[in-house]
Amino acid sequence: PLLPLVRRHGFSLCLDVGHLLRDGCNWRRALSEWLPAARHIHYHGVAAGRDHRAVDDAQAAVTQALGEALVRAAYLGVVTIEVYSEARLAASLATLGAAWEEFAAAGPNGK
Numbered sequence: 001p002l003l004p005l006v007r008r009h010g011f012s013l014c015l016d017v018g019h020l021l022r023d024g025c026n027w028r029r030a031l032s033e034w035l036p037a038a039r040h041i042h043y044h045g046v047a048a049g050r051d052h053r054a055v056d057d058a059q060a061a062v063t064q065a066l067g068e069a070l071v072r073a074a075y076l077g078v079v080t081i082e083v084y085s086e087a088r089l090a091a092s093l094a095t096l097g098a099a100w101e102e103f104a105a106a107g108p109n110g111k
Helices: 002-009 017-022 027-037 057-072 086-106
Strands: 013-016 038-043 045-047 050-053 078-081
Touching (some): 017 038, 027 038, 045 057, 078 086
Parallel strands (some): 038 078
């Protein structure tokens, strides 16, 4: 019900991938349907039902899918790594850098 309203009125939204993961929502569907309207994305790790953890290899499939979706969509909005400590931020950036380096270099067409 929300997406038609967003599209009809030209609204943008914040796509909180971390909370989708925490709540057990279909994050793949949200990426494909909501990313075009998103101007801000929140991403963080989830462990044992707790959110705002460091992004780590435990959610490698999500990290990879998110990065690929951003490249494919030529996303120009904001991505906030929503963690609340420098240590979690450093760990998250290291994980994201390693995961996204290869396909980001390839460009949107995988070349």
